[in-house]
Amino acid sequence: MNAIALHVVVRLAAAAVDDMRARYDFGKVLYALRRGAKRDAGAATLRMLAKRLGVHASALRRYARVSETIAPAEFSWLIGLRTPRGAPVTWSHVELLARETDAARRRVLTTNVVSEDLSVRALAARLRRRNPPSGATGFES
Numbered sequence: 011m012n013a014i015a016l017h018v019v020v021r022l023a024a025a026a027v028d029d030m031r032a033r034y035d036f037g038k039v040l041y042a043l044r045r046g047a048k049r050d051a052g053a054a055t056l057r058m059l060a061k062r063l064g065v066h067a068s069a070l071r072r073y074a075r076v077s078e079t080i081a082p083a084e085f086s087w088l089i090g091l092r093t094p095r096g097a098p099v100t101w102s103h104v105e106l107l108a109r110e111t112d113a114a115r116r117r118v119l120t121t122n123v124v125s126e127d128l129s130v131r132a133l134a135a136r137l138r139r140r141n142p143p144s145g146a147t148g149f150e151s
Contacts, residue, residue: 019096026098027089033101034085037077040070072105079108080116091124099123102130109137 040059044052053067060067080088088107089098099107103123110116123133 016096023092023096023098026100030089030098030101030104033073034077034080036070037073037075041074041078044074072108076104076108079111080104081113084113084117088120091120093124093127095127100130103128103133106130106133106137110140115140 040056043055046052047055056070057067060070063070076085085104088104091099093099099120103120107116107120107123110119119133119136122128122136126132128136
C-alpha cells in the first residue's frame with residue numbers, strides 16, 4: 011500500500027473510532043436517563059430526544075444497549091482492533107455484538123469479525139446459530 015493510501019486508511023479508521031466513542035458515551039447518558047426515569051417518562055424523553063436529533067428512537071435505545079452490555083474496558087479493546095485492511099469494527103458490528111450477553115463469547119465473535127473480516131450479515135448469521143429465534147428447537151432442517 012502506498013503512503014497516501016495508508017494515510018487515508020488510518021484517517022478514516024480514526025474518524026470511525028471517534029464516531030463510535032461518541033455513540034458509546036451518548037449511550038451511557040441515555041442508559042442513565044432510562045434507568046433513572048419511570049418507564050413512561052424515560053420512553054417519552056427518549057422519543058423527544060430522537061425527534062430533536064432527527065433519528066429514530068430505536069437507534070438511541072441501541073446506543074444505550076451497547077453501553078449497558080459492553081464494559082468500557084472491553085469497548086476500548088474492541089475499537090482498537092483492525093481488520094487485515096486496516097479498518098476498525100463498525101458500529102453495526104458493535105450493536106450486534108451487544109446482543110451477545112456472554113462476554114467471553116462476545117470476545118471470540120469480535121476476534122472472528124476482525125480476523126475473518128466478517129460482514130455484519132455474516133456476524134448476524136453466527137449470532138442466530140448460537141441463539142435460535144424463540145420457538146426454534148435447533149432441529150429444523
